[in-house]
Amino acid sequence: NAGVTQTPKFQVLKTGQSMTLQCAQDMNHEYMSWYRQDPGMGLRLIHYSVGAGITDQGEVPNGYNVSRSTTEDFPLRLLSAAPSQTSVYFCASRPDGLAGTDTQYFGPGTRLTVL
Amino acid sequence: QQPVQSPQAVILREGEDAVINCSSSKALYSVHWYRQKHGEAPVFLMILLKGGEQMRHEKISASFNEKKQQSSLYLTASQLSYSGTYFCGTYNDYKLSFGAGTTVTVRA
Numbered sequence: 001n002a003g004v005t006q007t008p009k010f011q012v013l014k015t016g017q018s019m020t021l022q023c024a025q026d027m028n029h030e031y032m033s034w035y036r037q038d039p040g041m042g043l044r045l046i047h048y049s050v051g052a053g054i055t056d057q058g059e060v061p062n063g064y065n066v067s068r069s070t071t072e073d074f075p076l077r078l079l080s081a082a083p084s085q086t087s088v089y090f091c092a093s094r095p096d097g098l099a100g101t102d103t104q105y106f107g108p109g110t111r112l113t114v115l
Numbered sequence: 116q117q118p119v120q121s122p123q124a125v126i127l128r129e130g131e132d133a134v135i136n137c138s139s140s141k142a143l144y145s146v147h148w149y150r151q152k153h154g155e156a157p158v159f160l161m162i163l164l165k166g167g168e169q170m171r172h173e174k175i176s177a178s179f180n181e182k183k184q185q186s187s188l189y190l191t192a193s194q195l196s197y198s199g200t201y202f203c204g205t206y207n208d209y210k211l212s213f214g215a216g217t218t219v220t221v222r223a
Contacts, residue, residue, distance in 0.1 A: 042120075042202060042216045043213040044117070044213075045210055045212060048210060059212065101162060103159045103162070104159065105159070106157050
């Protein structure tokens, strides 16, 4: 199993550009989520999904869109990039989001810089 | 809402002990602990459940006080490999929210 994979590893954007961060998992996990990590702020939840076709907002959803058409994939879209979105983005998955008792697995991260 | 961790940072010599605390203003169902090495993804250490036992990962253990809505992580006889940033995560309404992290540096 590859686990949770993310592409690209690094990305530089100009203000106003749009892009999609890709995330995929091969563990048949129902629950997937996106976090951003900024110095001194820890990991903050952007969006999450409890299964295909179901998504919801986390703590910092503004400026980001998600969709979940398959169990495996959970892309994160930046509609109009801003310098405040410069961050490291982690995708994560776990078997079942409902019980709160499952191990959560993180992808390797995407380092995004917005100029 | 993110849990609050303390201290923000701690420096240890090999063999010393440390405690990291995690508290929440909401009632806790479970507390998750992760460790992140520089430039890497967070890695799972352990989960503590409401009403459950104290957990252990190598010489790292943790407890969960439901009444105080608080969890503590105990680094015992620290090793160089324990260096990294430790995050606690609290679970509510399908969401796992993490604290700001505690950076642990273990020196020889």
